[in-house]
Amino acid sequence: MQLADVLARFERPIKRAGGYSAACPCHDDRRQSLSIGEGKNGGVLLHCHAGCDTKAILEAVGLRFRDVAPTEERQGPALRAESSQNDKRAIVPMQSQIVATYDYCDEAGRLLFQKVRYAPKGFSQRHPDGKGGWNKGRGGQAVLFRLPAIAASDTVWICEGEKDCLRLAAHGRCATTAPDGAGPGKWKPSYNDALAVKNVIIIPDNDAVGIAYAREIADALSGVAKCVSVFDLVSLWPELPPKGDLSDFLDAMSAREPAHGEEGALLQIEAMIALALQGEAAPSEEAAAQPPSDGTLRWSEPIPLDAPDTKRSAFPLHAFPPPIRAFLEALAESTQTAPEMVGLLALGVLSATLLERCDVEVTPDWVEPVCLYVVAVAAPAERKSAVLGTLCAPLHAFEEERIRLQADEVAASAAECRMLEKRLQEAENKAAKGKGDRDEVRRLAAELASFERTLPFQLLADDCTPERLISLLAQQNGRIAIASSEGGIFDAMSGRYDKSLNLDVYLKAHAGDPIRVDRVGRASDKVLQPRLTLLLTIQPDVLEGLFTHASFRGRGLCGRFLYACCTSKVGHRRVDPPSIPNDVRQDYADAVDAMLRAGRSGTLTLDQDAQCERLAFMREIETRLGSDWSDMQDWAGKLLGATIRIAALLHIATHPRHAFETPIDAISFRAAVDLARVLAEHALNVYARLDEDEDLKNARYIWKRICQTGAKEIRKREIYRLCHGCIPRVERLDPPLALLETHGYIRFTEETTGGRPSKMILVNPRASVPKVPEL
16 A cells, blocks of 8 residues: 555544644644654555554554555565654564454353464464463354444344444444354354344445455344345445445544435434335435435435444343342332432432441452442433432431431530530630649640541531531541432532532542641541542433533443433323322332441451352443443443442342341342443443534534524525524534435535526425433
């Protein structure tokens, strides 16, 4: 590959002395950090001055090391390292160098074998030897790639390679492949079971072997899968080269329209398959552009503008102990709210019951505190306050009882403290006049310093500043829970009261790190082992503000929350739902009260079976961090710790009085994993929705406003008048309008009125307002 061909793969290449510079695709590059130059014998050298790995840069633009190797070496058995004064770090690897590994796991995420890719071309397979090393081959195992993800998806794409699968996963599609590549007989009957009752899309490479292999898979899945579609990429891109694959196709689409090319192409594939399944033939671009014989315009169905939405499984209330589970089911029915709302907030309630220190020793070097930050996201009128108040009722009752029982002790302690202060003041005054005993002053000062005042018990707080929160933690032995049905706490974090950002207490209290605050003129607050629980219900707008605050996400606060995107029942709720039975309500109150009164601190451990479950889930998380969870690594990277905390809470809820006498078992850990997987679906939906491209959001908004007018044609200035509240500058209309045109919602035409021609926008009558998934 020549230098010009390589440069075409990068954004904004600029000619420099001795070579070129371009934006590096591996980081948010605004300074053209990537140097590209020509080496000896036609080789291409690359070096990112921000430190990005050369292999990662090449893969990001669909290239391999052999593509940039010197011409004479591309034919040889080995490649040598080459350096130049421009780039001494761009190294072309030897043939045996590993450039990628792909884990093949069972349904539970346990690693079975690994496929290894070498540079410049070559593959092998290996499986764990149980001693931290590898044996050759796959140990008799044969499964599909990314098998755990297949089980959680209704639609599965089948490609010919792992690289294409990961490319699709980056766009939120579930994709798989077989470990042996394409060819006759390489699709095993055992693979069919994982694809039963699935919608399957097969994407063959552009060669005879790939097409024959696709047909073989389609025949094998006939009667097994719900439906099977084989899509030929040449139908969308006739210039696809021989042996070209999905990555080549997506590279071309990205180069054609960098902002929306890949996602738009995938949406078009899905739309064409949907039309084919409905028995309609998708018109060619030439046919769509030609008007029918009656002179009217021909319109086709547009490519959907729907926002990305992830599959959300039913919330597993069965993971809770029976008394709590029965109450949660009755509460959801009584309030006509989503199970995910009551379930997630219930985890926060369980965390709030731990009045004493509680940790989980995962390994000798890893101790996890047991506290949770949970936030249920729901629109107005979703009865968030009613649900939160009902769940927290046993906590309020316990708090009121403790306050009442210790009222005399608190009053006596306050009086004793005031008397000591007065005696000390009197002794100091006498000593200052030379009439008192200095030793008496020292004795009273020491007595007052060591006096432990009994403060009023407080279990729950609501809206408070970070400084007040630190004081509450210090006063309440390091433990407090904040329960709020509004999002005011985020305003306090961002400095609503003191105009300064203060996240340290929330970050440290979640991790259990010590907190110490020294103030001029005030007593210092020191909390060695903070344990903060947050139970919040907020509206989607508050959540969007949380994510768009650079410091909140950049410092890891967003990744510490467990999210529930609550399904709305507004508009079809029962008007006379059954009330919660008294015995069910009482059993729940007793269960929470038992945890509150256990009053024991200590360290929990995992038994051997639970440790095995932990390792299996850890492998699953690690695999998905490089695929469908890659865009929320700040959240998914903390998921295993959150799962361990949930397992501890379920264990304590099941054995409130004997929790520290037995380790956490596999049953509790599996229940926690069930909850964690569903919470990951909700988090994925949050991240996908809030990270959505601004032009796509604006395009959806513009189309909604156009539909509200009922117009068949409209001018750009009229659109600006409709949308200027959200799109303040007229030039910002151009990208979303271009997106609407690409997706087939509108067309531009020129209108001649005798003067200068003006552009008119025609509206597709077959399109409807796109549905935006609720958070």
